[in-house]
Amino acid sequence: MSKFKIIRILDTVFKTAVVFLIAFAWINFYLENLWLVFLLSISITMLICYILNIFSVKKNAKKQNETSVLQQIEMSNMSMQLKTDLEKSKYIASLVKGDNKKIHTAYVSYTKNDINKIVTYYYKTSILDEYILLDIINKFLDKSDEIIVLCTQYTDKANKIASSIANHKISLLNKSETYFNLFSKNDCVPKSNLITEKATKFTFKDFWQKFSSKNNAKKFFLSGLLLLVISIIIPYSVYYIVFGSLLMIFALICFVRGKRKSENTNIF
DSSP: OOHHHHHHHHHHHHHHHHHHHHHHHHHHHHOOOHHHHHHHHHHHHHHHHHHHHHHHHHHHHHHHHHHHHHHHHHHHHHHHHHSOHHHHHHHHHTTOOOEEEEEOSSEEEEEETTEEEEEEEEOOSSOBOHHHHHHHHTTTTTTOSEEEEEESOBOHHHHHHHHHOTTOEEEEEOHHHHIIIIITTTTOOOOOTTOOSOOOOOOSOHHHHHHTOGGGHHHHHHHHHHHHHHHHHSSSOHHHHHHHHHHHHHHHHHHHHOOOOOSOOOOO
């Protein structure tokens, strides 16, 4: 039996035990027949575990898909940043569809439906604001009817300025919009040989990550188990059941959603 199969079995045993203990404690609080309590607890545990499994499968599939898309968006944006201006223009030109296509150092010009279009870009670390936007499009206003600016991110004010330019259509596309409207649409996502590892994206979920860490599952489980055992012994123990159940639920959350922090960073 492989290591991963053993881990999956232990995961299932843990989740089942948590659900069973919660169900047993509550049912035992209201019923006196131990065999009936046991049978009802088993039935409820099987039902809840079955429901949890269905949701877990759907959630994991959705999460994997969303994570994959986000990674592709970040990778495509970083890959474009690493290209030279001429390489960017050549790559964009290979994706846009139109006539009279011309590749320039910092932009691509072409005609589509008798509309002169220009695609340019601003792949910088700074956000595209209204001043940078005006500086970019100023040299193209007399050359085209529509200007498309690709960038990592733009401000709301820049977007408002773009829509207020008279006699021209100015479209701003951030990294996500560029991915879906240009790269993914053409089934061609830019890549770079210089990027060999997946980039880590930092978020503001530090508290949740620490709380739901898999390392905390054992602590919540043991604390909850102690309270539930006490609730079976001590009469009028609804408080022990409530807090014991909460701790068990926290343990289940940490176990299902959390990630175990690896102590081995493989630095040396």
